[in-house]
Amino acid sequence: MKQFIRYLPLLLLALGWELAARLELVSTTALPPLSEVVVAWIDMIKTGELVTNGLASLYRAGAGLGLSIVIGGVLGIAMAWSKPVNVLVAPLVEMFYPLPKSALIPVTVIWLGFGDGSKILLIFLGCMLPVTIGAFNGARSSEQVLVWSARSMGAHKLRMLWDVVVPSAMPELLNGIRTALALSFILLVSSELIVAQMGFGYLIGYLGANGNYDAMYAVVLTVAFLGFAADRIYLLITKRTLAWRE
Amino acid sequence: MKAPLDRSRRLGRVHATMSVPAQIVVDQVSHLYRPPRGREVLALDQVSLDVANREFVALLGPSGCGKSTLLYLIGGFLPVETGAILVDGKPVAAPGPDRGIVFQHFALFPWKTVRGNILYGLERQGMPKDEREQRALDFIELVGLNGFEDSYPSQLSGGMKQRTAIARTLAFDPKILLMDEPFGALDAQTRGLMQAELLRIWQRTPKTVIFVTHDVQEAVYLADRVAVMSARPGRIKTIVDTKFDKNDPAIFKAKAFVEKVDEIWNLVKDEAIKAQGKRT
Numbered sequence: 327m328k329q330f331i332r333y334l335p336l337l338l339l340a341l342g343w344e345l346a347a348r349l350e351l352v353s354t355t356a357l358p359p360l361s362e363v364v365v366a367w368i369d370m371i372k373t374g375e376l377v378t379n380g381l382a383s384l385y386r387a388g389a390g391l392g393l394s395i396v397i398g399g400v401l402g403i404a405m406a407w408s409k410p411v412n413v414l415v416a417p418l419v420e421m422f423y424p425l426p427k428s429a430l431i432p433v434t435v436i437w438l439g440f441g442d443g444s445k446i447l448l449i450f451l452g453c454m455l456p457v458t459i460g461a462f463n464g465a466r467s468s469e470q471v472l473v474w475s476a477r478s479m480g481a482h483k484l485r486m487l488w489d490v491v492v493p494s495a496m497p498e499l500l501n502g503i504r505t506a507l508a509l510s511f512i513l514l515v516s517s518e519l520i521v522a523q524m525g526f527g528y529l530i531g532y533l534g535a536n537g538n539y540d541a542m543y544a545v546v547l548t549v550a551f552l553g554f555a556a557d558r559i560y561l562l563i564t565k566r567t568l569a570w571r572e
Numbered sequence: 573m574k575a576p577l578d579r580s581r582r583l584g585r586v587h588a589t590m591s592v593p594a595q596i597v598v599d600q601v602s603h604l605y606r607p608p609r610g611r612e613v614l615a616l617d618q619v620s621l622d623v624a625n626r627e628f629v630a631l632l633g634p635s636g637c638g639k640s641t642l643l644y645l646i647g648g649f650l651p652v653e654t655g656a657i658l659v660d661g662k663p664v665a666a667p668g669p670d671r672g673i674v675f676q677h678f679a680l681f682p683w684k685t686v687r688g689n690i691l692y693g694l695e696r697q698g699m700p701k702d703e704r705e706q707r708a709l710d711f712i713e714l715v716g717l718n719g720f721e722d723s724y725p726s727q728l729s730g731g732m733k734q735r736t737a738i739a740r741t742l743a744f745d746p747k748i749l750l751m752d753e754p755f756g757a758l759d760a761q762t763r764g765l766m767q768a769e770l771l772r773i774w775q776r777t778p779k780t781v782i783f784v785t786h787d788v789q790e791a792v793y794l795a796d797r798v799a800v801m802s803a804r805p806g807r808i809k810t811i812v813d814t815k816f817d818k819n820d821p822a823i824f825k826a827k828a829f830v831e832k833v834d835e836i837w838n839l840v841k842d843e844a845i846k847a848q849g850k851r852t
Contacts, residue, residue: 471679474649477667479693479744489692493683570683570724 358540367544375529376548383514383525384552386442390449391510395503398454402461402502403495406468407487419455427452427509431517445517445525452513453506460502464495497571500564507560511553593661594622595780596646596748601655603641615641617805618655628774628781630795630814632788632840634847638806639784643750646782647673659748669697672746676753678733680725686712686736687721693744711739714773731762738770742777751783755790767794771818788837792829793818800839803847812836 340360346352347359370376405412405419430451434444468491476486518527526549533542603616615638623629631639644650646657648667657664659671672693680689687708694704712721715735725733734754741749754770755763767790774781785791791798792814802809814836816829823829 469679471675471677472681474644474647474667474673475675475679475681476692476696477649478647478669478671478673478746479740480669480696485696490681493681496683570726572724572726 355537355539358543362540363543363547366538366540367548370541370544376545379525379529379545380548380552382442383518383527386445386518386525387449387510387514389442390446390513391453391506393446393450394453394457394506394510397450398457398502398506399461399499401454402458402463402499403465403487403491405458405462406465406495407491419458423455423459427513428516431520434517435521440521440523445514445522448517449510449513453510456502456505456509457499458502460498460500460505461495464498465491467498468494497568500567504557504560504564507556508553511549511556515549595625595627595660596621596623596782597656597658598622598642598646599656599658601642601645601652601657603638603645603650603653605641614805616645617807619806619808620655621799621808621811623780623782626778626780628783628794628796630783630785630791630798631801632785632791632798632836633801633806634803634840634844635786636847637801637803637843639801640752642806643673643752643782643784646748647671647750669693669744670746671748671750672741672744673750673752674734674737674741674754676756678725678730678737678757680733680737680740682725685722685724686717686728689725689736690740690743693740697744707743711743714742714776715739715769729762730758731766734758734766735769738773742773745777746779748780748782751781753784753786756785756787763790770794775818788840789824789833792816792833792836793823798836800836801843803843809843810839812839 343357344360347354347357367376401415405415427448430448431444434448434451438444438447472490472494473486476490481489514525515527515530518525519531520527522528526545529545530542530549533539533545598619598621601616601619602614604612605615606612619638619642621629621642631642633639641650645652646659646664648664648671652664681692684692690708690711691704694707699707709721712718715738717732717735717739720728720732725736728736734757738754755766758766771794781795783791783794793816796813796815797811798814799811800809801807812832812835814832816823816826816832820826
């Protein structure tokens with residue numbers, strides 16, 4: 327019941343959408359009725375169009391995000407751990423951080439072409455910094471006495487890094503990854519909208535250009551839902567990982 | 573600054589009267605604390621101290637007298653730059669499992685349960701799984717935390733956290749126990765209970781203990797000898813013998829005990845006043 331009330335505004339929005347379109351309060355080209363969008367969605371599932379394009383997109387987002395988590399996490403912890411690494415990398419991070427990563431879409435295409443590679447590279451570049459910064463801040467906050475405790479119990483330096491610094495960094499690191507997760511969807515769709523032969527973004531652009539608006543809305547809603555679901559699942563994982571924080 | 577070693581040995585080892593060679597030798601150790609910003613401070617000035625095997629020594633002094641610094645130097649957490657510290661005849665170079673430490677704020681791994689915290693040191697020592705599981709249970713039992721094996725530190729009271737920390741350190745069986753104001757963060761009742769418990773445990777598993785505190789009664793009650801430290805720069809002002817029958821339930825009211833507390837309190841008072849004066 328609580329869950330129902332929580333999502334009631336969504337239901338009202340859907341109802342309002344349907345009514346506005348049916349009563350022709352707005353042009354049905356601009357906003358086809360929700361029911362027709364749902365029909366278009368079912369059609370696209372049946373033909374497999376949504377699934378093939380969706381899998382292509384998820385592969386790109388997953389690969390880019392995965393790379394950014396591994397490399398960004400290692401880089402952030404290395405920055406907190408070693409002064410030389412920090413001196414070398416920190417200015418690059420500071421300069422690169424405010425750059426809108428969508429500006430790199432043409433660059434990545436020149437480097438890696440129209441296929442998966444350019445999207446994965448873009449998502450990787452865009453998602454890496456929030457992860458790096460989260461890992462850096464988290465690792466830097468690891469308590470001296472915990473490090474000392476581990477050392478006095480016989481942990482050598484690398485072992486201690488894994489046993490103390492990494493778990494200490496975890497809350498902030500997981501926060502950074504959440505930001506990266508949202509960014510990955512944004513960069514995925516915008517890069518596919520501009521140059522791609524496959525994927526959610528490509529499908530939205532292609533259907534829109536051909537006036538196939540109910541199908542286009544179906545794809546937009548699918549992306550919105552996937553983004554929402556990914557965030558929810560991620561929060562659940564975070565909560566379980568950080569169960570020790572009460 | 574003049575080299576500290578050039579000065580005469582005012583506080584040479586007058587009090588080192590043990591016939592057996594000491595297990596811990598602190599010889600003319602000075603330590604300069606360099607904060608990231610601001611002026612450097614002489615935290616310890618030519619401190620010498622010998623501690624015998626299985627002896628319980630308290631370092632007593634006002635806040636900021638460098639008693640914790642001395643403990644960290646013995647632990648190998650800070651580098652010995654002037655003077656020498658020997659443990660079992662070997663200079664201290666790094667932390668090691670021969671010297672276990674218990675901190676004021678427990679320093680438990682918050683992401684590990686009580687059991688996980690206690691197991692950690694045993695894992696690092698490479699103890700076989702069955703053996704270390706059994707040993708962890710024994711030490712949980714020893715400090716009376718049965719039923720809380722799978723609790724995280726955030727779910728425990730202060731006293732329980734400190735008992736976990738003590739069990740964690742005792743479990744991997746260090747020869748030397750370094751304790752940095754271990755009961756300082758606890759309320760008065762819990763502190764009294766923990767003191768008695770520490771003595772009980774110490775009598776069962778005898779170890780060399782260096783115990784940092786600013787509580788005179790605690791020092792006299794727990795320790796065989798109390799090293800009274802002066803306000804910054806930290807020096808050992810004097811060392812007082814404080815051997816009493818610890819199992820006497822009326823010890824806190826015994827005349828000899830009360831007088832000893834008084835005597836040491838008078839020594840500390842001047843230093844505490846000096847320390848206060850320097851702060852304001």
